Amino acid sequence: MDAPPNEFQAQVYLIVSMIPPGRLMTYGGIAALIPPPPEMDIQAYAAIRARWAGYALARCPGELPWHRVVNAQGRVSKRPGHGPHVQRARLEEEGLQFDDRERLDLANRVWEPEETWLQANGLLTQS
DNA sequence: TCCTTGACTCAGA
């Protein structure tokens, strides 16, 4: 299950809470903004951080706009509990459209936090 | 203690 450190999880929740309606972020995109835990190998971190982001969201606080986070292919990931249709419905309510292969337009809808905000919160400004 | 299970991603085949 690759349970991430609490500090990592907290930063995932902080970033997700900032995503505006109608915009998206990917698991890997979010993880790339979070500094690696001290003592952890950079390469190892890069290989596991996206999964950590997914695991953190698997048990995220209900008030977070978790539905605005999708995978690197622009698709809604399978999850335990209710199916992906709930996430899809929420995104469509915000005006996002899925193509005939269940994909979203990442090129034009992915959102990036402001650099000043990243710096103020101890996050990385370059990935 | 061993084994399985993952809200991921990328490079290869």
Next chain:
DNA sequence: CTCTGAGCCAAGG
């Protein structure tokens, strides 16, 4: 385009 495997501070059965 689809399918694998490898990457790796974990828990729960």
